[in-house]
Amino acid sequence: MSPSKKYTKIIITVIFICLLAITFLASLDNDFFSGKRNIRQKATAEEAFGFYLEPANKETKISFRHIAPEVDPKLNHIKRQIASMGAAVSVCDFDNDGWNDIYFTNSATGSKNALYRNLHNGEFEDVADKIQLADVNRKGTGVSMGAIWGDYDNDGFKDLLLYKWGKPELFKNMQGEKFERVTEGSGLPPWVNANSAIWFDFNNDGLLDIFIGGYYKEAFHLDSLNTTRIMPESFRYANNGGRNFLLKNTGSGKFEDVTKQYGLTSTKWTLAAAAADFNGDGYPELYIANDYNVDEFYLNKNGERFEEKGREAGVGHIPKSGMNASFGDIANDGNVGIYTTNITEKGILIQGNNYWQPRSERVAEHPSFVDIAQISGIENAGWSYGAQFGDLNNDGFMDLYVANGFISAKENTSYWYDYSKVTGGNSAIIGDAKNWPDMEGKSQSGYEQDKIWLNNSDGLFEDVSDRVCPAATYDGRAVAMADLWNRGVLDVIVANQNNIPLVYKNYAGNNNHWIAFELQGTVSNADAIGARAEVEWDGKKQAQIVTGGMGFSAQNQHRLHFGTGKSGNIDGVTIYWPSGHTDKIKNPEINKLHIIKESKPNN
Amino acid sequence: MQQEYKLENIPATTSFSQWLKNNFQYIPPAFITLILLVGQFTFGILDSYVTLVAAIATSMIAEIILARVVLGTWKNLASAYITGISVGILIRSNVIWPYVVTALLSILSKYVFRYKDRHLWNPSNFGISWMLALYSVNVAGLSIQWGSNLLAMSVIWVLGLIIVNRAKRLHVTVTYVISFIILAYVRCLITGDAFLAEVSPLTGPMYQLFIFFMITDPPTSVSTRKGRMIVVVLVAIVEFILRLNNLIYAPFFALFLVGPLAKFLDLRNNALNNRKHEKPGPGPGSVI
Numbered sequence: 014m015s016p017s018k019k020y021t022k023i024i025i026t027v028i029f030i031c032l033l034a035i036t037f038l039a040s041l042d043n044d045f046f047s048g049k050r051n052i053r054q055k056a057t058a059e060e061a062f063g064f065y066l067e068p069a070n071k072e073t074k075i076s077f078r079h080i081a082p083e084v085d086p087k088l089n090h091i092k093r094q095i096a097s098m099g100a101a102v103s104v105c106d107f108d109n110d111g112w113n114d115i116y117f118t119n120s121a122t123g124s125k126n127a128l129y130r131n132l133h134n135g136e137f138e139d140v141a142d143k144i145q146l147a148d149v150n151r152k153g154t155g156v157s158m159g160a161i162w163g164d165y166d167n168d169g170f171k172d173l174l175l176y177k178w179g180k181p182e183l184f185k186n187m188q189g190e191k192f193e194r195v196t197e198g199s200g201l202p203p204w205v206n207a208n209s210a211i212w213f214d215f216n217n218d219g220l221l222d223i224f225i226g227g228y229y230k231e232a233f234h235l236d237s238l239n240t241t242r243i244m245p246e247s248f249r250y251a252n253n254g255g256r257n258f259l260l261k262n263t264g265s266g267k268f269e270d271v272t273k274q275y276g277l278t279s280t281k282w283t284l285a286a287a288a289a290d291f292n293g294d295g296y297p298e299l300y301i302a303n304d305y306n307v308d309e310f311y312l313n314k315n316g317e318r319f320e321e322k323g324r325e326a327g328v329g330h331i332p333k334s335g336m337n338a339s340f341g342d343i344a345n346d347g348n349v350g351i352y353t354t355n356i357t358e359k360g361i362l363i364q365g366n367n368y369w370q371p372r373s374e375r376v377a378e379h380p381s382f383v384d385i386a387q388i389s390g391i392e393n394a395g396w397s398y399g400a401q402f403g404d405l406n407n408d409g410f411m412d413l414y415v416a417n418g419f420i421s422a423k424e425n426t427s428y429w430y431d432y433s434k435v436t437g438g439n440s441a442i443i444g445d446a447k448n449w450p451d452m453e454g455k456s457q458s459g460y461e462q463d464k465i466w467l468n469n470s471d472g473l474f475e476d477v478s479d480r481v482c483p484a485a486t487y488d489g490r491a492v493a494m495a496d497l498w499n500r501g502v503l504d505v506i507v508a509n510q511n512n513i514p515l516v517y518k519n520y521a522g523n524n525n526h527w528i529a530f531e532l533q534g535t536v537s538n539a540d541a542i543g544a545r546a547e548v549e550w551d552g553k554k555q556a557q558i559v560t561g562g563m564g565f566s567a568q569n570q571h572r573l574h575f576g577t578g579k580s581g582n583i584d585g586v587t588i589y590w591p592s593g594h595t596d597k598i599k600n601p602e603i604n605k606l607h608i609i610k611e612s613k614p615n616n
Numbered sequence: 617m618q619q620e621y622k623l624e625n626i627p628a629t630t631s632f633s634q635w636l637k638n639n640f641q642y643i644p645p646a647f648i649t650l651i652l653l654v655g656q657f658t659f660g661i662l663d664s665y666v667t668l669v670a671a672i673a674t675s676m677i678a679e680i681i682l683a684r685v686v687l688g689t690w691k692n693l694a695s696a697y698i699t700g701i702s703v704g705i706l707i708r709s710n711v712i713w714p715y716v717v718t719a720l721l722s723i724l725s726k727y728v729f730r731y732k733d734r735h736l737w738n739p740s741n742f743g744i745s746w747m748l749a750l751y752s753v754n755v756a757g758l759s760i761q762w763g764s765n766l767l768a769m770s771v772i773w774v775l776g777l778i779i780v781n782r783a784k785r786l787h788v789t790v791t792y793v794i795s796f797i798i799l800a801y802v803r804c805l806i807t808g809d810a811f812l813a814e815v816s817p818l819t820g821p822m823y824q825l826f827i828f829f830m831i832t833d834p835p836t837s838v839s840t841r842k843g844r845m846i847v848v849v850l851v852a853i854v855e856f857i858l859r860l861n862n863l864i865y866a867p868f869f870a871l872f873l874v875g876p877l878a879k880f881l882d883l884r885n886n887a888l889n890n891r892k893h894e895k896p897g898p899g900p901g902s903v904i
Contacts (some may be wrong), residue, residue, distance in 0.1 A: 022686060025728060028724065029725070040751065330663075365710045393753060429864065436817050436818045437821075439769060442813070450810070
């Protein structure tokens, strides 16, 4: 071999070894979950990040514990996987006393849901039994998967839609004193295996309509099956899930199934939904996050029909495991994006979460989105479920809380290998539960800590999960944010599967300011669901939307909360009501909750 | 994966078969491209075209440069194309660099790990196994990320079997598949899982690429028919052991371990025999 060839070979070998070494070293130091937990104490965290989340279950006297659903004995070998959802949380001031209350769902047959009434002194009392919202998981009726609050009859009190793996139920709020079951004759479907539902007024007629997303086919009663062929036909292209329901409020407590008429005929495995107007025509679009397939984006055509435009909008190209849909304006430019969660398991499945940022202003007829989760640093969280944006330190930028963890069973075990055997196979194999390997008590993406990402105001988020709260590795499902103590800060509530919820009291150790708005529709629906508030200060403009449920099996407080940092002056707030009317308020007072009634269009 | 087929002894009965014989090296690249296109246009299997292009471009550019500076020759790029496209399909990542690095490692391995002037590892098997073994937060395999459609699977199987038959490697694929099925049955007796669960991976796309492109790769398989059958049985056995230890990417790792060792022994054995008979000669399919 000539000397030059010899040297060339040496150089190539060195390059090769360097590449091996670099990739090896890079793999050592990148984990989703830091090993260094709780390195900061409360005071240090408050100083460094401006907030600290302290578990307050004891202080609040919230003793609820979620119990997972029972399934047919034929599914016992994968019971933990099938019965992996149902822990939901929704926040509502059901008695209009100005304080947020909390509703938790339970999922075992015979178990009780809990409605924690805020006693204004930092304590909560479970009044669900007293006001007839507890005993809702009776045998034969299915079990609760989530609940959403909405004033469907515009009487000023929020009513409750309970969605289940079973018969959806509607409860009318009787002046905040008790609830009356009004399901019969309301037009709700007899059975839906639902893990998501939202209130929204898709035709802007002032009456709240309902979307319910089906997961398993509605023909199945999961606690008494006559088949084991209930599983998805593919890990990426499954269309054999439950059907969705679009229920139009026709007044007088009646709902009409207009699903087919409005073009929502997909049977993907829906896990989350959220609605907002993305093209400025006043009608809310519908984003649906699907498991085992692509997400869907339904363009609202003047309240008369929906057209699925997921691919055109850029959100429907890559099939993932969509489990969440929540809104947030992370750059204070008035552009509200959509955060969806998926699965990321080191070395096995790298789906990554998405933040779909609108490409254009809200005037484009056909909105489109670009995923900036990776460059924003909010892509990899783990096996994520619910997520919510909210300004946790009132610095004027929306932060992000993501619940993580699928099944925490035996420690240091993993079902992933077994899972990969069937999920990579043919539909005849994956689709039949009897082919799925016995879980034998194994964990799967278990013992994961929830993610808390702090918006650093420069488009980048910082992972502060291990520094702003004590370590907790429950199997997180639903996340809701609400000011539980009326202190002008957002507290966080996380419903954990088969476990206690986490009620975090937020200690915001800073002098940042805030402003909040409680919007009430007059021409629009009374809850003002679909209304958009844009707050402007110091050259920033942050937009938020009133929703009738978003995230995963969750609903935030109804009021919109804006942190404004050190700024002591708000230039103004503009409110775009679903009716098409706009209200503007100049220089609203800071550090105050403003209750704003929609003015009449001719005022 | 790499395919560097040079068919010998195919009877030139027609002009078409003569043309096929002369151009057979382009059939495997065409086949893998067909798999990709069918998958993409029926399901949209690719998460991004950019990553695929990055893998193919890296692979081909690396091959051009390395062949020139190491071997002093211009190489046919069919095998580099297959390596690139295989990396693009079999690796999954949300960022581009793993595609570039895996393709680069794959091609580099051909020029670094050499014995008797032949490379030992199947290039893409080396690159992909290395990246998957690191258990990185940026890289995963295809294992559970494709469709489950029976028709698409059947088309790929039929076409794949025809092509490996033309390449005179049908015995390799068939031996491996039979071994896998038998050992899947043994595994189901051990684990208590359903037989269909154990045999299920064979119905997935990762295995289709593995059995048609990777284990049949002429340059890295041994020189005798019997030897090749023994080697794939050994690959299946090592894979069986790795599977019992819950390794998702067991087939890649098994080939990574068995293939080069078998190739090394085969080359050494051939060299000894050649020396004895004073008849030196390259193995079948050798291009480099």
